[in-house]
Amino acid sequence: MSDIAVVGGQAAHQGGRTRMAEGTWQHPDTRRVLQLALAAIWLLDAVLQYQSFMFTTGFSQMLAGTADGNPGAIASPITWDARLVGHHLILINTVFATIQLLLGLGIAWRPTLRVALAASIAWSLGVWWFGEGLGGVLNGAASPLNGAPGAVIIYALLAVLLWPSDQHAATAPFTAARAVGAPVARALWLVLWASLAYFALTPANRAPQALHDMVAGMADGEPGWLAALDNHAASLLAHQGLAASIVLAAALAVIAVGVYLPPRGLRAILVLAIVVAALIWVFGQAFGGILAGGATDPNSGLLLILLALAYWPTRTAAGAPAVAAPAAAAQPAAGQDGGVA
Amino acid sequence: MTPSWILDILAAVMLLVAAVSAGRLLVSRPWAGSAGDADIDVAHLLMGIAMAGMLVASLSTLPNDVWDVIFAVLTGWFGWRVYRESRGEGARVLADGCHMPHLVHSAAMLYMFVAIGAPAAAGGGMGAMGGGGSAMQTLEAPVVAFIFALWLIGYVVLDLDRLTGPGHARGSYFAPPAVVPAHAALVGATAGSGAVGLAAASAAPAGSGGSVATAPAGATGPGQPAAGGDGTGAGSGVPADSARTILLGPKVAAGCRIAMGVTMAFMLIIMI
Numbered sequence: 001m002s003d004i005a006v007v008g009g010q011a012a013h014q015g016g017r018t019r020m021a022e023g024t025w026q027h028p029d030t031r032r033v034l035q036l037a038l039a040a041i042w043l044l045d046a047v048l049q050y051q052s053f054m055f056t057t058g059f060s061q062m063l064a065g066t067a068d069g070n071p072g073a074i075a076s077p078i079t080w081d082a083r084l085v086g087h088h089l090i091l092i093n094t095v096f097a098t099i100q101l102l103l104g105l106g107i108a109w110r111p112t113l114r115v116a117l118a119a120s121i122a123w124s125l126g127v128w129w130f131g132e133g134l135g136g137v138l139n140g141a142a143s144p145l146n147g148a149p150g151a152v153i154i155y156a157l158l159a160v161l162l163w164p165s166d167q168h169a170a171t172a173p174f175t176a177a178r179a180v181g182a183p184v185a186r187a188l189w190l191v192l193w194a195s196l197a198y199f200a201l202t203p204a205n206r207a208p209q210a211l212h213d214m215v216a217g218m219a220d221g222e223p224g225w226l227a228a229l230d231n232h233a234a235s236l237l238a239h240q241g242l243a244a245s246i247v248l249a250a251a252l253a254v255i256a257v258g259v260y261l262p263p264r265g266l267r268a269i270l271v272l273a274i275v276v277a278a279l280i281w282v283f284g285q286a287f288g289g290i291l292a293g294g295a296t297d298p299n300s301g302l303l304l305i306l307l308a309l310a311y312w313p314t315r316t317a318a319g320a321p322a323v324a325a326p327a328a329a330a331q332p333a334a335g336q337d338g339g340v341a
Numbered sequence: 342m343t344p345s346w347i348l349d350i351l352a353a354v355m356l357l358v359a360a361v362s363a364g365r366l367l368v369s370r371p372w373a374g375s376a377g378d379a380d381i382d383v384a385h386l387l388m389g390i391a392m393a394g395m396l397v398a399s400l401s402t403l404p405n406d407v408w409d410v411i412f413a414v415l416t417g418w419f420g421w422r423v424y425r426e427s428r429g430e431g432a433r434v435l436a437d438g439c440h441m442p443h444l445v446h447s448a449a450m451l452y453m454f455v456a457i458g459a460p461a462a463a464g465g466g467m468g469a470m471g472g473g474g475s476a477m478q479t480l481e482a483p484v485v486a487f488i489f490a491l492w493l494i495g496y497v498v499l500d501l502d503r504l505t506g507p508g509h510a511r512g513s514y515f516a517p518p519a520v521v522p523a524h525a526a527l528v529g530a531t532a533g534s535g536a537v538g539l540a541a542a543s544a545a546p547a548g549s550g551g552s553v554a555t556a557p558a559g560a561t562g563p564g565q566p567a568a569g570g571d572g573t574g575a576g577s578g579v580p581a582d583s584a585r586t587i588l589l590g591p592k593v594a595a596g597c598r599i600a601m602g603v604t605m606a607f608m609l610i611i612m613i
Binding site for chain 1: 342343344347482483484490491494495497498499501502504505506603606607610611613
């Protein structure tokens with residue numbers, strides 16, 4: 001094999017050994033990494049949407065079920081949509097899955113990033129209504145454990161926060177503020193997590209057996225080890241609904257207001273947010289039920305973790321820009337569309 | 342049941358990937374001693390055939406036991422390649438190495454063939470995922486399937502990003518330098534040393550396309566064969582050379598890998 005020099009002269013392929021290039025391919029910055037994570041989740045959603053279950057009447061029944069308890073103006077279109085899906089199940093579900101596939105690929109493919117992000121916002125809002133019944137926000141069924149205020153609305157939130165604009169980059173204390181500015185980003189975080197704290201305390205969720213039943217219910221169909229985890233967690237929550245709800249709500253409230261803390265405090269809050277979201281994802285959502293089959297998405301826990309990472313401080317405690325910022329800003333034209341700058 | 346026509350389409354895509362990989366092997370002519378990373382194309386060829394057989398029963402070719410052995414060997418081979426890479430580059434090859442994705446792909450294939458339910462193992466191929474099967478087969482240890490699916494999806498988005506991101510001219514990530522066409526380096530250098538070709542390549546802007554990323558320096562030197570190893574170099578017919586350039590280009594390699602990654606993730610998830 002011939003010796004091989006690569007652009008920049010920093011990689012070589014000699015004697016059959018491939019050496020990686022340094023300096024030619026640049027690692028994406030934090031925002032791009034988060035965009036790629038969002039793209040990966042959309043792709044996962046697409047693959048899940050192609051599952052066998054989604055091509056059965058069980059899918060349309062699942063959609064129709066989200067209308068229950070919602071006001072008529074919200075419920076009627078859901079029922080109509082579910083009936084339509086039921087009549088053209090194969091076609092519509094294939095379209096649904098393909099749209100999500102294109103959203104994932106489009107976000108990962110830089111030239112189509114903006115279009116895909118914009119489309120993902122529109123799609124998420126539609127699914128939030130027609131597929132999740134507004135996440136149970138209006139019918140009293142919402143709980144942080146079951147994905148309130150609707151996992152798909154967090155996709156839209158992430159698309160907004162990760163929009164490839166640097167209108168506020170100069171003053172952004174974290175990635176999520178680069179496009180919309182710190183005040184708006186903080187307000188969105190506050191609303192989301194405060195709403196979770198509120199939902200944790202609703203009557204349906206603070207009943208003595210509410211959390212127990214919710215966690216125990218997730219064990220059905222799961223692999224043995226995950227079912228055992230869920231059952232153990234459920235046994236710990238038995239008859240502790242009120243106390244557990246108060247503790248959960250307090251933690252969520254602290255997370256909500258913690259976004260206004262200085263960087264050191266914010267990091268602690270974000271770690272807490274990631275831990276709480278991970279606990280919710282594993283014990284309350286069983287990884288979205290993916291391992292049991294029939295899940296349409298990984299549910300909200302994973303997305304909350306992704307969201308928390310978008311708020312990780314990118315500046316030093318002294319307020320100086322992080323080392324990565326100027327390096328990222330100097331990236332060449334190819335990255336501009338992707339918001340790598 | 343997932344509609345059979347979806348499985349048919351995916352099987353067709355996999356056969357296309359296999360055909361393209363076979364074409365890359367034919368063009369690069371590794372048996373002539375000019376290409377050093379034919380293993381990737383061989384792996385894609387085998388995976389394409391195997392996955393097509395898993396998706397559509399009538400396309401099944403070899404018994405599962407044979408595929409077990411094939412993918413065990415491929416997994417071991419790419420494990421060795423990753424190990425060799427890591428000796429020079431350290432742990433970063435786990436995230437950034439050009440052979441790591443192929444290790445994951447091979448391991449995922451091995452897992453699928455090993456973890457499939459017993460009834461399929463007794464047959465000539467998996468097959469039952471396709472329309473001919475009476476029931477959906479499931480994989481043992483579904484959490485492993487989930488992890489593999491996430492891993493594969495991760496590589497898909499990274500590959501797409503690399504194709505269009507800053508410095509995406511680094512074609513060596515997708516197709517290690519030996520199989521990237523020398524034709525690209527010959528742009529602006531009709532003859533002479535490889536340094537001229539590399540200078541031309543280096544002068545190209547980052548967004549100009551992956552095909553100019555890398556090229557065998559020796560291929561442009563006097564008496565050295567081009568990437569294809571057939572000695573035709575830039576002097577051969579332009580259409581044939583262009584076709585070879587496209588076929589051996591990193592974008593084709595990346596496209597094959599992306600298609601394979603999406604399809605493999607799909608198969609893993611629907612068999613959970």
